[in-house]
Amino acid sequence: NAGVTQTPKFRILKIGQSMTLQCAQDMNHNYMYWYRQDPGMGLKLIYYSVGAGITDKGEVPNGYNVSRSTTEDFPLRLELAAPSQTSVYFCASSRSSGNTIYFGEGSWLTVV
Amino acid sequence: TQLLEQSPQFLSIQEGENLTVYCNSSSVFSSLQWYRQEPGEGPVLLVTVVTGGEVKKLKRLTFQFGDARKDSSLHITAAQPGDTGLYLCERYGGSQGNLIFGKGTKLSVKP
Numbered sequence: 001n002a003g004v005t006q007t008p009k010f011r012i013l014k015i016g017q018s019m020t021l022q023c024a025q026d027m028n029h030n031y032m033y034w035y036r037q038d039p040g041m042g043l044k045l046i047y048y049s050v051g052a053g054i055t056d057k058g059e060v061p062n063g064y065n066v067s068r069s070t071t072e073d074f075p076l077r078l079e080l081a082a083p084s085q086t087s088v089y090f091c092a093s094s095r096s097s098g099n100t101i102y103f104g105e106g107s108w109l110t111v112v
Numbered sequence: 113t114q115l116l117e118q119s120p121q122f123l124s125i126q127e128g129e130n131l132t133v134y135c136n137s138s139s140v141f142s143s144l145q146w147y148r149q150e151p152g153e154g155p156v157l158l159v160t161v162v163t164g165g166e167v168k169k170l171k172r173l174t175f176q177f178g179d180a181r182k183d184s185s186l187h188i189t190a191a192q193p194g195d196t197g198l199y200l201c202e203r204y205g206g207s208q209g210n211l212i213f214g215k216g217t218k219l220s221v222k223p
Contacts, residue, residue, distance in 0.1 A: 042216060103156070
């Protein structure tokens with residue numbers, strides 16, 4: 001009964017470092033999403049994917065990259081981390097547009 | 113724009129009180145979802161409302177979709193500390209991946 005699994009849960013990065021947030025779902029969902037959530041700012045879409053091999057930018061894609069080589073996995077890469085990327089990151093998935101979205105438990109990232 | 117405005121932004125009440133939070137948009141939407149997010153976790157879907165004027169109940173939670181499908185409300189009766197969390201509304205923006213979230217109402221219910 002895993003649903004959407006994100007790793008790591010917590011991470012501290014130094015400015016300029018790179019890292020990858022992992023996301024996997026076991027529901028055979030076509031759509032996957034990465035959001036960031038900042039206090040008082042709601043959820044902002046970073047990137048999304050409508051299927052393996054297809055990705056597209058969301059509202060705030062700068063400083064991030066994604067790939068979707070399989071239906072199950074949707075990793076988010078941060079290159080040259082900046083303090084502005086300190087946030088909580090949520091991966092989510094849905095069967096298709098307009099269907100229920102299932103969220104992971106979040107990854108807390110601090111860039112110092 | 114297709115922003116969703118949620119109010120109030122913060123709400124702190126005592127156990128047993130009733131409350132209503134709102135989600136408004138300037139444009140019509142075909143459906144709207146309400147989520148609750150507890151501290152340290154991801155949002156969890158509570159309900160989807162689709163039809164104008166629709167009312168759905170989930171135990172002590174009552175969700176209403178406005179007749180014009182531009183607004184929605186969530187009413188909690190006899191709030192409990194377990195209701196504490198961030199309540200988010202979300203609508204489908206009409207294109208792939210375009211899911212629009214409100215900024216949420218942060219509810220604190222004190223025993």
